[in-house]
Amino acid sequence: MNEKFSAIRKGLLEFLVLQIIAAEKVYVADILKQLSATEFATQEGTLYPMLSRMRREGLLDYEWKESEAGPPRKYYELTAKGREQLRETLEYWNHINGTVKKLGQK
Amino acid sequence: MNKVITINLGGNAYQLEEGGYDALRAYLESAAAQLQGNPDRDEILSDIERAIAEKFRALLATHKTVVVTKEVAAVLAEMGPIEVESDEAAGASASDARAGGAGGQSRTSEERTAGSSGMPRRLYRIQEGAMIAGVCNGIAAYLNVDPTLVRIAFVLLTFVWGTGLLVYVVMAILVPEAKSPEEKAAASGFPATAQEFIRRAGEGYYRAMKGFPDRKARREWQRQFKREMRTHADQWRYNWQSYWTEHVPMHPGMGFTLPFLSLLQGAATILWICAIISLLATGTVFGLVLPANVPVWVGALLLLIAYGVLVAPLKIARRACYWNLGRARWAWSFVYLMDAVVWLVVVAVLLWLAFHYLPELRDAIHSFPAIAHQAADDIRAWWHGR
Numbered sequence: 001m002n003e004k005f006s007a008i009r010k011g012l013l014e015f016l017v018l019q020i021i022a023a024e025k026v027y028v029a030d031i032l033k034q035l036s037a038t039e040f041a042t043q044e045g046t047l048y049p050m051l052s053r054m055r056r057e058g059l060l061d062y063e064w065k066e067s068e069a070g071p072p073r074k075y076y077e078l079t080a081k082g083r084e085q086l087r088e089t090l091e092y093w094n095h096i097n098g099t100v101k102k103l104g105q106k
Numbered sequence: 107m108n109k110v111i112t113i114n115l116g117g118n119a120y121q122l123e124e125g126g127y128d129a130l131r132a133y134l135e136s137a138a139a140q141l142q143g144n145p146d147r148d149e150i151l152s153d154i155e156r157a158i159a160e161k162f163r164a165l166l167a168t169h170k171t172v173v174v175t176k177e178v179a180a181v182l183a184e185m186g187p188i189e190v191e192s193d194e195a196a197g198a199s200a201s202d203a204r205a206g207g208a209g210g211q212s213r214t215s216e217e218r219t220a221g222s223s224g225m226p227r228r229l230y231r232i233q234e235g236a237m238i239a240g241v242c243n244g245i246a247a248y249l250n251v252d253p254t255l256v257r258i259a260f261v262l263l264t265f266v267w268g269t270g271l272l273v274y275v276v277m278a279i280l281v282p283e284a285k286s287p288e289e290k291a292a293a294s295g296f297p298a299t300a301q302e303f304i305r306r307a308g309e310g311y312y313r314a315m316k317g318f319p320d321r322k323a324r325r326e327w328q329r330q331f332k333r334e335m336r337t338h339a340d341q342w343r344y345n346w347q348s349y350w351t352e353h354v355p356m357h358p359g360m361g362f363t364l365p366f367l368s369l370l371q372g373a374a375t376i377l378w379i380c381a382i383i384s385l386l387a388t389g390t391v392f393g394l395v396l397p398a399n400v401p402v403w404v405g406a407l408l409l410l411i412a413y414g415v416l417v418a419p420l421k422i423a424r425r426a427c428y429w430n431l432g433r434a435r436w437a438w439s440f441v442y443l444m445d446a447v448v449w450l451v452v453v454a455v456l457l458w459l460a461f462h463y464l465p466e467l468r469d470a471i472h473s474f475p476a477i478a479h480q481a482a483d484d485i486r487a488w489w490h491g492r
Contacts, residue, residue: 028157043186045137048153052146070163071116071156 009040014050015093016040018078018086021060027073051076059085108235110172115159116152121171124234126178130158133182140188150188158185229386230284231277237477239278239464248386254488257481268453273379275460280383364427365448371420372452378413382406 020031028047035041054060059082062074078086111127112119122130137154141147161181162173173181229248231240242260246253263270381391385405389395461468 044157045186046189048150049190052150056146070160071118
């Protein structure tokens, strides 16, 4: 695949993670599974540092839950700030989308 | 049989094979290095440990209690390298990016190669899982193939004038043992120059072969090429032989020179093997450093050519002695005997040196029956498990 697309995908990953977490409380394996079917498929090595940064920025929070299959898991949810950020991003995304379609149309 | 190491991951105990343990430790060490300066470093590391623990848990069952090396490698590949956004490490620049960007803009991150990919491979002896001194094990790690295959190759080579044994002893003395974790990582580092070289050579060959209209034409060409080469070689040898038998007077002195020529050639061979090993192990040939942009395999190729040039006159002289004496029946057996005796002496001296300066080899000779049994089992297992 084109190398230039990989920069675009990387930039959008945070947005998509916000969207996935907004829908329901999830833990990392759920996020990976949902992404794996798309062109945004990623790995724990990328996701964990990113989630911890987003939490530091106050976009999301987590709570511990016991699991039958191994150690306890972190379930992530959005904070009010995260929800606001997602709304803004969606708006901005639609705006860009319009620009991309509109430019060079004449 | 493999050693098992018990580790604590996310509060639970897991049993790993030693190779797997080394791989896991290398992964976590490289993760910690990548996250240097990240305020959440410890938290991310424990997140990663828990994720690995969960994957291990999924692999285990009531009668499968050990995670084998291959499974650890698969889990680590699934985890992927730790990727940190470039402005993450810089810290201060993060706020700039936020201030400048419109609301909700995601930051792009630069590609960063993580961990040990791109690390040059070095030839080491590897003691873990070794049979004698770890030479085959080290070569297998260097070439990224099954150690059993390398062992079989050595055994086969031993039948060719004892070459396998000779090379093994020389390598056991000269190749350093991988002791520190860095050395162990370098012994099986990711990109194999040799493997890449073989792959490229194969690719070139197949591209050339594709130039033929069909398979039949290709086969026909190959057959003809081989036939021609053979005829040429035969012709040449024949001409040469008759030249010597006709023009050079027979001289008994040549029978005595021959073993010394053999000795010289043997010395040159050993020197060459030492040079190759030194090149692979340290990147230098007897203190001579290769220029930075010359890959190791080019160096090896140059050594091969140099060896050919050096040994060619010796070979010719030896041939000449053989053919010259060949006219007299009795001389043949004498010449062969002398030649064989000299070779045996060289091998014996090398073995004696190895026996005295290499405790591993001494131990190995004492435990040879056990090793032979295990080798037989290994080969059988490999044969059935193919």
